Amino acid sequence: MAEIIVITSGKGGVGKTTSSASLANGLARRGKKVAVIDFDVGLRNLDLIMGCERRVVYDFVNVVQGEASLRQALIKDKRFENLYVLAASQTRDKDALTKEGVEKVLKDLADDGFEYILCDSPAGIEKGAFLAMYFADQAVVVVNPEVSSVRDSDRILGLLSSKTRKAEAGERVREHLLLTRYNPQRVEKGEMLSIADVEEVLGIKTLGVIPESNDVLDASNKGEPVILAGESTAGQAYDDAVARLLGEDRPMRFTQAEKKGFFGKLFGG
């Protein structure tokens, strides 16, 4: 049985696509057969972050509309042979996706032996976001420690508990909090919401905390998901999140401000 996971947030620009790419790569690196689908029709970007933008021939909409087979549209990752990308259409409008069409694609992927299907949701709470979450078993809610992101995420949590297939069947989508752009120094100074603050307001448990890092931009520049940058704290934090998604118990890392030495304290920096 395939596990369908939506990566969502409500607010744009918080790191959904970055997180989708890294989680997909992390799961694939652990040997899972993974498909990651870009639901942002008209504003495709997952292909760039995954580094496969020049190999998109057919897309998700082509498959939903019956213009291409799933096999033709799935782009095999160049690093992991058990990882596939389904790109969003760049030219069609978002009404090109239908609930039945999406359901069929997900079912075909499951029948094809995919163990994890990640749905990279567009921002907002319109059709694309709704379709990305509708069939989900689990949801990774990407949140920046900042007021508008937290509020929008609560809105998304409301939709997850009412407008999904699970909710309609009286079940629950398993919700996880993924805090991104976390800056422990600023949290320590009382300038930024802490992990506990966000958990308390939203009432969900943290899957991972990704520290703010220059490596994220480096990674997207190169089209190489940050989780593959072994030295990177953000990459390691994503790998921890993947491990927790698979049921491992790992302590949070990179969530404490680094202690400065005497001279550091004296002169700042």
Place this chain on the structure above:
Amino acid sequence: MGLFDFLKTKKNTASIAKERLRIIVAQERTSRGAPDYLPLLQRELLEVIRKYVSVDVDAVKVDLVKDGEHDVLDISVALPDGRPATA
């Protein structure tokens, strides 16, 4: 953090953010799932009541309350002290 930072008084803005979020999120959760017509109903009720009694804008409260299996429309009107207005 430098030598003279202690001279600057800085507000703990994270705690302000948390408090604001706690309030707005709680408020939005209670109105979640409520029918769209509630605000309009509230406004029209207020207009009708104001024909007879002079009340404040926030005197009329319309809430959807769950009572077991049923949804109950809970309307409360706070009348001003003293005599009702004569119309």
